[in-house]
Amino acid sequence: MFNFDELIDRNTPEDLKHAKIEGIDDLIPMWVADMDFRTPDEVVDALVEQAKRGVYGYSEADESYDRALVSWYKRRYGWDVDPKTVLKMPGVVLGISDLINALTKVNDSILIFEPLYGPIGRAVKGSGRNLVVSDLVMKGSRYEIDFEDFENKVRENDVKMLIFCNPHNPAGRVWTREELLKVGDICLKNHMVIVCDEIHADFVYSGYKHIPIASLSDELKKITITCTSATKSFNIAGVQAANIVIADDSMRRAVDKYAFSTGAFGLNIMGLVATRAAYTYGDKWMDELVAYLEGNIELVKTRLAGTKLKVTDIEGTYLMWIDASAMGMDDPSKFFLDNAHIRFSEGTFFSKKATQFIRMNIACPRSVVNEALERMLALPEVR
Ligand SMILES: Cc1ncc(COP(=O)(O)O)c(C=O)c1O
Numbered sequence: 478m479f480n481f482d483e484l485i486d487r488n489t490p491e492d493l494k495h496a497k498i499e500g501i502d503d504l505i506p507m508w509v510a511d512m513d514f515r516t517p518d519e520v521v522d523a524l525v526e527q528a529k530r531g532v533y534g535y536s537e538a539d540e541s542y543d544r545a546l547v548s549w550y551k552r553r554y555g556w557d558v559d560p561k562t563v564l565k566m567p568g569v570v571l572g573i574s575d576l577i578n579a580l581t582k583v584n585d586s587i588l589i590f591e592p593l594y595g596p597i598g599r600a601v602k603g604s605g606r607n608l609v610v611s612d613l614v615m616k617g618s619r620y621e622i623d624f625e626d627f628e629n630k631v632r633e634n635d636v637k638m639l640i641f642c643n644p645h646n647p648a649g650r651v652w653t654r655e656e657l658l659k660v661g662d663i664c665l666k667n668h669m670v671i672v673c674d675e676i677h678a679d680f681v682y683s684g685y686k687h688i689p690i691a692s693l694s695d696e697l698k699k700i701t702i703t704c705t706s707a708t709k710s711f712n713i714a715g716v717q718a719a720n721i722v723i724a725d726d727s728m729r730r731a732v733d734k735y736a737f738s739t740g741a742f743g744l745n746i747m748g749l750v751a752t753r754a755a756y757t758y759g760d761k762w763m764d765e766l767v768a769y770l771e772g773n774i775e776l777v778k779t780r781l782a783g784t785k786l787k788v789t790d791i792e793g794t795y796l797m798w799i800d801a802s803a804m805g806m807d808d809p810s811k812f813f814l815d816n817a818h819i820r821f822s823e824g825t826f827f828s829k830k831a832t833q834f835i836r837m838n839i840a841c842p843r844s845v846v847n848e849a850l851e852r853m854l855a856l857p858e859v860r
Pocket of ligand 1: 510567568569570571594642646674676677706708714717718719
């Protein structure tokens with residue numbers, strides 16, 4: 478059994494998540510998406526061994542890396558991937574930016590479903606493309622795609638690319654086979670490319686299954702680009718590594734050529750070594766981690782039930798999307814920072830309409846989640 482209750486020391490000046498905030502000495506950071514858990518020993522050992530070599534030259538993924546990668550996809554999601562179709566990149570967001578630049582033209586329309594992890598929309602706008610947003614709709618406490626709105630917007634704007642996210646950050650959805658097929662149908666009918674950000678694929682809870690949209694049919698495989706990474710799963714975001722699966726030869730060549738022209742491509746040696754070790758030895762750790770996180774989620778749902786904080790259903794990711802509108806605050810995340818010394822992500826990072834939402838990262842020891850809940854529930858505004 479792994480000990481996810483252990484409080485690890487993240488108190489270093491370089492640590493983004495635990496960065497000090499002036500005037501607060503008991504901060505609980507529950508914002509940026511990394512975890513307060515030590516990565517598995519095999520990953521640490523592989524990095525230490527590499528570091529001790531004292532040589533950090535340019536690196537290139539070899540067969541052992543490819544084997545680890547495709548075997549993880551097969552074991553964990555039943556997905557067959559040809560390693561020759563995988564481009565290595567120093568990060569998913571950077572990869573998405575390359576995909577936008579290589580596969581669409583300035584002023585082309587690209588659609589996203591909001592709320593969504595903010596840097597994706599920024600990458601679209603930053604490259605001079607037209608960002609089209611279809612809002613997810615809340616049914617009860619679960620988000621769904623408004624397929625009519627999606628299809629209308631695709632037609633009206635002649636959308637060329639969908640940037641999709643599965644499991645979805647921050648909506649917490651693990652899209653079903655039926656939903657994926659419907660999304661895929663609309664994209665196929667309208668000659669669109671699907672970019673599917675599956676960075677949270679390993680965080681899927683009981684009763685749900687991660688299905689890579691590219692695995693559903695040959696037609697979908699051809700139009701889909703899947704962005705994957707071990708960085709969220711194994712808490713190694715600082716090594717910046719991503720694997721972008723592009724089955725279609727001409728799209729892959731175009732992206733490769735574009736990435737080469739920017740100079741930002743390939744994996745650094747630490748990203749390579751850590752990813753390979755994680756995908757080779759990480760199954761048991763990952764299974765136990767997901768079960769532990771499920772316990773944290775249950776705790777938050779139970780303790781916040783009946784309060785003014787409405788918790789969105791969460792099927793995947795370790796990021797809980799909470800509607801604080803019943804509290805009537807201008808800025809709920811600032812309220813919790815000032816009054817409970819808890820740092821949440823602001824809803825507006827994910828949609829400018831989400832002024833009343835906070836995103837709570839529960840990937841930390843249970844005692845920390847408990848302490849955060851105690852502080853929240855002690856506030857009369859919450860009860
Ligand atoms: C959906 C999603 N995509 C991408 C990223 C960032 O990936 P990277 O650090 O590889 O750019 C995150 C980080 O939180 C994320 O949630």
